[in-house]
Amino acid sequence: MSASDLQVGRVLRASTRGFALGCAVMQPEIPAFGSFVRAEGQVSGQAIYGLIYDVSVEDDPFVRQFIGANPPEEVVRDQRENRQIPIEVRVLAVGCGDGETIRHCLPAQPPVTLDWLYQCNDEEVRTFTERFDYFRLVLEAREVPADELLAASLRVAAAARPESEREGFLIEAGRELVRLMAGEPTRLEGLLRRLRA
């Protein structure tokens, strides 16, 4: 963990397949679908990696008061630009690390409630996506919009690389998808189309 690590929020509940966290953030800081995140493992030095697959804005009693009241523009902008928004973020676990190597597998133990979850920096994203073994974990996850999530994560991973390497990275990822989804041509076509978008 470095001093520049961006905290996303604290873990609300967790299992080895994934976890949810709650936080209050300003609108521009809402974590994005498909982002890579990391939680500390229960043993020092361990990390659990995940992909954000759902971000929901929670009920806010103060905002509720203005629903249907046609609030002035100043209030709308105040609520959007100045107030922290309570959100819940859901994460699919896709890997774990011991400080030296990263493996694309489910963690042996989930993170603990109230643990911090951090946004992965570009270097971590590049390291994590040097291999594509996590594709299977995403494609087989039933509770998530798997194809959308995989495409979004690959766009994030491409953006974390120098511009000259992005196209090559996406072509490699596409080849791996062709190998994994050979028996599902329609689904594969849709996913590849999403990657190109």
Added chain:
Amino acid sequence: MGRAMAERQEAFDDLLELARQWLTEFADAGAALQRPARKARAAIPTEEPLDVVHGLPPIPDRFTVAAADGSQIQPDRHGAALYYLINIGSLVYRHGSGEAPEAKSESMLGYTEDDLYEDGAPVSGNLLDIRRDLGELERLVEVCESEGSVPTVALVDGSIVLWVLRDRPAGARSAKVGAYLEKLDRIRRSGSVVGGFVSRPGYNEVTQLLHLANLGGDTKKASEQQNPLEHLPDRAVFATLPPGARSSLFISPKEINQAEYTRQGHEVHFFYLNVVEEGQRPIIARVEVPAWVAKDDDKLNLIHGATVAQSRITGDYPYALARADELAYISSQERAALEDMVATALIRAGVPSTPSPKAHYKRLTRRGF
């Protein structure tokens, strides 16, 4: 219990009818009641009839409302170190601009000897409240002095009569009030308007005045005879105000108002105001303003209209004050984080820091499993 409550409501309604009857009956007796009201510490009438109703005045297309509120962490002798924190939240809302309001939170950590003691007394309780009140008003002064020619209203949460405990030496009390009044002066010089918004006010100064009026202004009789309206809050009497309308102006009978504010040109006046839209149940607030606002129709209309406009955003309470309170609020997580930061700073500086045994065991036993 239900029957008792019903009987109580019936008695309350009878008293309310009596109070409103007296308000009408003695509406024009204000001038004669001014002197006895001062003596009896009842609401002091102005030149306006007691039962006058002022409808909602027009407001400018563009105007600014600035609100400030504060919260504090009291010094804790059981903590790792002795310190206090004052947090001032403020919102500057520019009506008609379409802009996002300016939200701000400012913190002041007090930890030096000068911060923690004042004339030998520890700065906590009322002394800390006063520092917070001065901080709130200072923030409003900053806004008023920077808003330029746009009509600006500075809103304080609660009364603008500073509460200073009587156990302070007279000179020290006077200095506190003087510092507050100096800030009111700066707002006055900026051309802005200032007022205090009191939500669900519990005062019974007007009902005290009505009791006095019913006794012909005889203060001796008024003090000897029980006031039948004693438990009736003023706001109940004014619940007949139409939406957006205000009551007559009165002068606050508080001793400190008469002794300090009046002498320096800030004599606190007040009126009651129904802030809701047409068709809603009345919500009566009290608005306090200094004399230089009360005696200037344009300024008085501005604060009247602006307070209603602000309250109607939420329905019943000024939006800017609600947000200032939110911005000032110190959550339990923030308190804990500050405690950790203070403890870390002490360790780095080589200062031994431990909570008292009492605090230590409270933390252990309340942690749970």
